Amino acid sequence: MKPAIDPATPPAPALDAAQLAEAFALFSRASEELSTAYNALQGQVAQLTERLTMLMGALPAGVVVLDRSGRVVQVNRAAEALFGAELAGRDWDEVGRALQATETPGELTLARSGETSRLALSETALESGDERILLLHDITDTHQMRLTAERNERLAAMGEMVAGLAHQLRTPLAAALLYTGNLRQAELGAAERARVADRAIERLRYLERLIRDMLLFARGDSLGRQRFGACELAAELAHTLEPLARARQLDFQCVCDCGDAALHGDRKALAGALTNLLENAIQATEAGGSVSLRVELDAAGSDAATASAQPGLRFIVRDSGRGVPPELQSRLFDPFFTTRADGTGLGLAIARGVARGHGGDITLRSAPGQGAIFTLALPLAAGGEAGAEAIHQS
Numbered sequence: 519m520k521p522a523i524d525p526a527t528p529p530a531p532a533l534d535a536a537q538l539a540e541a542f543a544l545f546s547r548a549s550e551e552l553s554t555a556y557n558a559l560q561g562q563v564a565q566l567t568e569r570l571t572m573l574m575g576a577l578p579a580g581v582v583v584l585d586r587s588g589r590v591v592q593v594n595r596a597a598e599a600l601f602g603a604e605l606a607g608r609d610w611d612e613v614g615r616a617l618q619a620t621e622t623p624g625e626l627t628l629a630r631s632g633e634t635s636r637l638a639l640s641e642t643a644l645e646s647g648d649e650r651i652l653l654l655h656d657i658t659d660t661h662q663m664r665l666t667a668e669r670n671e672r673l674a675a676m677g678e679m680v681a682g683l684a685h686q687l688r689t690p691l692a693a694a695l696l697y698t699g700n701l702r703q704a705e706l707g708a709a710e711r712a713r714v715a716d717r718a719i720e721r722l723r724y725l726e727r728l729i730r731d732m733l734l735f736a737r738g739d740s741l742g743r744q745r746f747g748a749c750e751l752a753a754e755l756a757h758t759l760e761p762l763a764r765a766r767q768l769d770f771q772c773v774c775d776c777g778d779a780a781l782h783g784d785r786k787a788l789a790g791a792l793t794n795l796l797e798n799a800i801q802a803t804e805a806g807g808s809v810s811l812r813v814e815l816d817a818a819g820s821d822a823a824t825a826s827a828q829p830g831l832r833f834i835v836r837d838s839g840r841g842v843p844p845e846l847q848s849r850l851f852d853p854f855f856t857t858r859a860d861g862t863g864l865g866l867a868i869a870r871g872v873a874r875g876h877g878g879d880i881t882l883r884s885a886p887g888q889g890a891i892f893t894l895a896l897p898l899a900a901g902g903e904a905g906a907e908a909i910h911q912s
């Protein structure tokens with residue numbers, strides 16, 4: 519049965535040969551234009567690809583492109599020169615094992631052919647999420663210049679301290695000479711002789727502590743690096759300082775809220791810096807007051823000196839003592855500045871130097887009569903396999 523034809527719908531007009539020829543001509547012209555545009559685009563793509571290849575080859579920084587699975591899909595000459603091998607097609611986790619984390623977030627070391635290079639790593643993911651681009655900058659010379667500049671600053675500071683040092687050394691030395699001179703008096707009894715000897719030894723020990731602190735300040739950088747738990751360090755400090763606080767009739771509290779978080783650095787130097795902060799807090803607090811040490815995670819490095827995406831730790835030393843006047847707070851970390859008659863004036867300067875040597879810093883919040891809060895902020899140690907996993911965390 520044939521379908522019904524709507525009488526209201528007019529039939530389509532038939533195309534004659536001239537119209538068909540014109541339509542084919544239009545189609546041909548459009549095809550030629552599309553083909554020309556496509557060829558031009560291909561030429562531009564080839565030109566851009568060539569320029570990009572030349573640019574990557576000319577870059578002094580290493581460029582590594584990774585796919586979603588972490589395999590190297592593209593690399594420039596600088597990156598291959600850093601590692602001394604072809605990287606294309608290799609698994610980056612395998613390549614990254616040659617990199618070792620440092621005390622500074624985002625910086626790694628690479629040992630090759632008996633030499634160690636220091637690299638700064640940055641990572642950028644494409645918007646599509648299919649690839650990641652790693653940039654590796656060789657900052658070995660910059661790092662050495664930075665260390666040299668820091669050492670020169672310390673030496674300059676020591677030059678400015680010479681006059682103060684002469685006074686600091688002369689006073690206890692004169693006292694020690696006076697006491698030891700009295701020991702020559704034949705009429706001194708045994709008890710008096712022992713008392714004078716104890717005074718002389720006390721002054722000589724003060725001199726020894728002063729010289730030791732000066733050497734620590736001059737050396738600046740830490741000698742050894744190791745990985746250790748933050749809570750372990752806090753427990754060690756509490757075990758050492760709690761009896762001292764108890765002897766001064768103070769309430770001492772130690773709380774660590776960072777679980778198994780670890781630090782990478784000189785454990786002895788950091789323990790010394792924190793011990794100095796705690797001893798100062800105990801000395802500044804009257805009987806019946808309180809001193810506390812709290813260790814907590816700092817997810818975004820909120821301290822101004824360490825602000826970054828790198829997670830960190832904060833050691834917070836709080837006391838209920840007399841506080842620090844505002845006019846003294848800016849000088850408190852200056853070498854040889856002290857408010858204690860028996861202080862060397864180098865403890866806080868050394869503590870800040872240790873903190874900065876580990877990529878952190880020390881800050882102070884205080885008001886007269888309201889105690890003081892010293893915060894030592896440090897970056898966390900990179901976890902797991904030092905190279906590749908440190909990269910994923912950065």
